[in-house]
Amino acid sequence: MSGGDDTSAIPVRLEDFAGPARRALDPEVWDFVAGGSGEELTMAANRSALDRIRLVPRVLSGTGACDTSAELPGGRAALPVAVAPMAYQRLLHPEGELATARAAAAAGVPFTLSTLSSVPVEEVTALGGVTWFQLYCQRDPEATAALVRRAEEAGCAALMVTVDVPVMGRRLRDLRNGFALPPGVAAAHLDPAGARRAAERRAGTCAVAEHTAESFARALGWDELARLRDLTGLPLIVKGILDPGDAAIAASVGADAVVVSNHGGRQLDGAVASADMLPAVREAVPPSCRLLLDSGIRGGTDVLKALALGADGVLLGRPVLWGLAADGEDGVARVLGLLEAELRSALELSGCATPAEAPWLTALGAGR
Template identity: 60%
Template sequence: MAQQPGAQADAGETRPVCVDDLRQSAAARLAPAVWDFVAGGSGTESTLDANRTALDSVSLVPRVLAGIEKTDTGARLLGTSAALPLAVAPMAYQCLLHPEGERAAAQGALAAQVPFVVSTISSRSLEEIAEVGAPLWFQLYWLRDRGRMTELIRRAEQAGCQALMVTVDVPIMGRRLRDLRNEFTLPDWIRCANLEPDGLSAAHAHRPSESAVAAHTSIAFDSTFGWSDVEWIRAQTRLPLVIKGVLDPRDAETAVRLGADAVVVSNHGGRQLDGAPASVSALPWVVEAVGGQCQVLMDSGVRSGTDILRALALGADGVLIGRPVLWGLSTAGARGVAQVLSILRTELEEALLLSGCADLEAARTLRTLVAGARG
C-alpha cells in the first residue's frame, strides 16, 4: 500500500531539477511491492534496460548559427493542440500511488496543456477524470465482452475524449517476475472503475507465487484479438484511432490500411515480450513504412527533453510519457505531475535551442548518429 505521497513538500525539500529526482523520491515513498509494480519489466528485464541503452546511443548533430532567440514546442497530436509533442500514457490503478489517482494526474496534464490518456483499467472512472477538464484520449483493451467494449467507446465519446487508443500488445500480461515474487495483489480499496460493477475480485485475491493483477487480466482480456477486431472498432466510432504497441513495420502498414490515424511504437515499457527491440530502435522502420499516412508516436524509456528531441529527429510526431508521471504523482500529486511535465518542457526548449532548431519541424531535419552510424 502506498504511503501518503501527495503531501506538500517540506520547507527544506529540494525542488527537483530532472525527472530522476522524482524517481528517487517515489522509490523512497512507495511500499516496495508497489514500487516493483511500477518500475518492473517482464522476464529478465532485458527490453526494459534496452529502452534506455538505445535512447542513449542516439546522438544528435546540432546546427549552429541559427539566429534563434526562443523555441516553440507547440504540437498538434491527432487534432489535439498541445504545448509539448507528448501525451501522458495510459497507466493502470493510479490510486495505488496517490489518493486522487488519475484525477490528480489529469490535473497535472491540464496544467501542462498536454493530452491525458485514460486507461480502461484506471482506478477512477472516465467520467470522474473528465470533470478535471484536461484534454482526454481513451485507451481500450480488447475485452471478452464485446458489449462492454461498445459501452466504453460510447462513454469515451460522451465524455468528450478526442481520440481512441487501442493497445494491441497485451493478449496476456507479460511474465513480470517482481510481481510474482511479491505475490502482488491489489488492496481492496482499489477500483477498476471503468468496468464496474464487475469488480476486481481476481485482482484482489492472493495467489501463492502469482500476480493477482495478471490473473485478472487473463480473465478479462481476450487473447484472440485480431485485425478484424480493429476493423470492427474503426467502424464503431469517428474518433481518431490510435494503435498502440506496434514494432514491426508490416503491422504499421496494416494499421494504416485499416484506418488508423496514428500508431504508437512501443514495447509497453519493457513489460510485455522480454527480448523485443527497444522502441526507439524500431521507430525509423515504422516511420518509413507509414510514409506520412498517419502520425507516429513513441513510448518506452523517454526520460528527458533530449529523449523527446531524439524521437522527433528519428521521425516521430511525439511521444508518450509513462513512469515519470507516476513518479511525480506519488511524490506530490497533481503538483508533482505538473513538475515532471514542466521539467520536460524546459529541457526540450533548451535542447531545441542548443541544436539550432526553432520548432518541431526543424527538429525533424536534424541528423543523428546511431551506434556510430550516420542516421
C-alpha cells in the same frame, strides 16, 4: 541513475523524482510500477537505445525563442508529449488519475486514461483537459463497444487501442510479491466481480494479471481493428507496434496514429527497443499517419531524439507516476514542467525553432 537514488534535494531532472517516489510507496507497489517482464532486458534496452543516439546540431539557424507546441491526435498540444496510459493510479496517491489529469491539463498536454483506471472516465473528462481513452478490447465484443461509447459520451478526444497484450507479460517482481490490489483500488471500467478477484493474494501469482486474462480479448486480429475503426469517429491511435509491416497494416485499416512501443519493457522480454524501430516504422506509414514513441523517455533530449527519428510526439510514462507518488498533482506538474524546460533548451541548442524542425537534424546510432 539506477535504482532511484537521489543526487539532489531539488529535482533538476526527471529521474530525481524516482527516489522520493520509492520512499513514499510500499515496496510491492514500487515493484509494480518500476518492474518489467522476465529479466527486464527489454526495459534496459529502451534506455540503452536512447542513450546510444547522437544528434548533430545545426548552427546559425537564426533561432530565437522556441515554440514547443505540436499537432497531436485530437488537436494541438503545448508539447509533443502525451501522458501515457497507466493503470490503477490510486495505488500511488489517493487522488490517482484525477491529480495526474489536472496536472496534464495545466501543462497543456493530453492525458491518456487507461481502461484499468481507478477513476471513471466521466470524472476525468469533467476536469476540462484533453483526455484520450486507452482501450483494452474485452472478450465480449459488446463490452468493448460499450467502453467506446462511454469514452465518446464522456468527451474523450481520441481512442487509443493497445494491441500488444494478448496476455500480460510475466512480471517476475509481481509474481514473487504475489501482488494484488489493496482495498479501495479497482478498475473503474470493468466488472466489479473481476475487481474483487484482482484483490485476492496468492503466493506465486499476480492477481492483476489473472484479472486481465479473464477480461481481455486474447485472439485479436486485424478484422477487429477494422471493426473498431468503423465503431468510432474519434481519432484512432494503435499502441504497441514494433514491426514496420504491422504499422503499415494499421495505417491501411484507418489508424490515425501508431505508437511504437514495447509496453515499457513489460510484455515480451527480449523484444527490440522501441527507439530502434522508429525510423523503419516512419518509412512504412504515410505522412498522414502520426507516429508516437513510447517506452524509456526520461527527458527533453529523449523527446528531441524521437522527433529527429521521425516521431510526431512521445508518451511519457513512469516519470509521471514518480511525480504522482512523490507529491500528487504538484509532483506531476513539476515533472511536466521540467520536461518542458529540457525540451525548450534542447530545441534551441540544436537549432530548431519548433518540434516540426527536428526531422532536419541528423541522428546517429538508431537501430544498431
